[in-house]
Amino acid sequence: MKEKLLKIFAEHSDQFVSGEKISQQLGCTRTAVWKHIDELRKNGYELESAPRKGYRLIRKGDGIHSHEVKVGLTTKRIGHEITYFDETDSTQYTAHKLAQEGAKEGHVVIANEQTKGKGRLGRQWFSRKGTSVSMSLILRPELPPQKTPQLTLLTAVSVVRGLKKATGIDCDIKWPNDILINGKKLVGILTEMQADPDRVNSIIIGIGMNINQHHDDFTPEIRELATSVALVKGKNVDRAKIIAAVLNEFEQLYDLYIERGFDLIRPLWEAHSVSVGTFIYARTMREVIYGFAKGITEDGVLLLEDEKGKVHEIYSADIEI
Ligand code: BT5
Missing domain, CATH: 3.30.930.10 (Bira Bifunctional Protein; Domain 2)
Structure with missing residues (x-):
């Protein structure tokens, strides 16, 4: 119900929506609408209500809908x-x-x-x-x-x-x-x-x-x-x-x-990428390797050439640049 109500407000962006229209769209009574509005307010939503105009959403709560x-x-x-x-x-x-x-x-x-x-x-x-x-x-x-x-x-x-x-x-x-x-x-x-x-x-x-x-x-x-x-x-x-x-x-x-x-x-x-084409430290589960990051392979593995010219295939590591 809350999601439906928020959808109605989203469709009317800054405009007022009458209590009558909301109750029709939600298929509930005006009193139930009032309760849902109250619930939204408790969840941090700011809603303006005006006689004969209805309700207007001013500020959303902190959820993602x-x-x-x-x-x-x-x-x-x-x-x-x-x-x-x-x-x-x-x-x-x-x-x-x-x-x-x-x-x-x-x-x-x-x-x-x-x-x-x-x-x-x-x-x-x-x-x-x-x-x-x-x-x-x-x-x-x-x-x-x-x-x-x-x-x-x-x-x-x-x-x-x-x-x-x-x-x-x-x-x-x-x-x-x-x-x-x-x-x-x-x-x-x-x-x-x-x-x-x-x-x-x-x-x-x-x-x-x-x-x-x-x-x-x-x-x-x-x-x-x-x-x-x-x-x-x-x-x-x-x-x-x-x-x-x-x-x-x-x-x-x-x-x-x-x-x-x-x-x-x-x-x-x-x-x-900032980690390729530069010298980096790669901290793997077993060791720390310093070298030149040459690029990544077809499988996404990092190729690291150490100071002796050996190329290491790094599958998982933390990188320090
Ligand atoms: C990651 O691990 O960076 C993967 C994070 C994935 C999080 C998402 S959220 C949705 C989904 N549900 C989950 O439970 N997880 C995924 P790693 O590379 O291991 O980095 C973890 C390290 O980043 C920590 O040890 C902290 O040092 C640092 N860290 C933790 N929270 C951080 C944050 N909010 N912003 C920046 N650094 C953070």
Whole structure:
């Protein structure tokens, strides 16, 4: 009911909508309309009411609403099914569960707040209620498992392009899964899969984006490492628009990838990468290697030439530039 009511206000942007019209569209009594309006107010929405005119939405609450995302979508399937939580442990957990239960490709899980956001290797992903985007996308490509790192890189390109379209900002990609602005982390990507030895059943792509955080919204451990769109732009931005823009870019690139492979995606990735063509430290599970990042392979593996001229294939690491 709340979603339906918000949809009515979205369709009437700044105008008043009469209580009568709302009650007809929702199929409920005027008293029930009044109760739903009251509920929205309790959720942080600012609504003006005027005799004989009805209600007008002045300011939204701090949630992200599925219909607001859907309004911005130009996709054929990605994001058509959205599961939204005001609060959940991790959108990755829910997406895995939905995938096991047979969710279709393109189903997206979005949360306004995550209490157990995950990074790679058991690390934490921090987000503050109402300020960030935490979403997980379910995919079902016919791919051998070793190709899945390509999808992390494809996602990074989609995020950079989506952010540029929705907000005008230019970001860099740091292999394999970070989006940076001025060297600070804006977005983290986590790609997980459910697979048999030779076949992927589903891939869950988690995207955590810092959007409307201000300096003090970040926990002390990441305050100096992290940035947000609002910090870069100097004002808050609409998270639903950003989600839609990223999903739109994602579907275009993903369709291209499924049809023509990684060859067309790689130059797009390289164009935004700050970790290729330069000297870097790569911290893997076993060692730290210093060398020249020569490029990425067809599978998205980083090629790092050490000081003795040996080329290492890096599958997973943290990079310091
Ligand atoms: C990542 O891991 O960057 C992947 C983050 C993926 C988060 C999304 S949100 C939706 C979905 N649901 C989840 O539960 N997860 C995914 P990694 O490269 O391991 O980076 C983790 C490190 O980044 C942490 O150890 C911190 O140092 C730092 N970090 C944590 N939260 C951050 C934030 N909000 N902004 C910038 N850096 C952060």
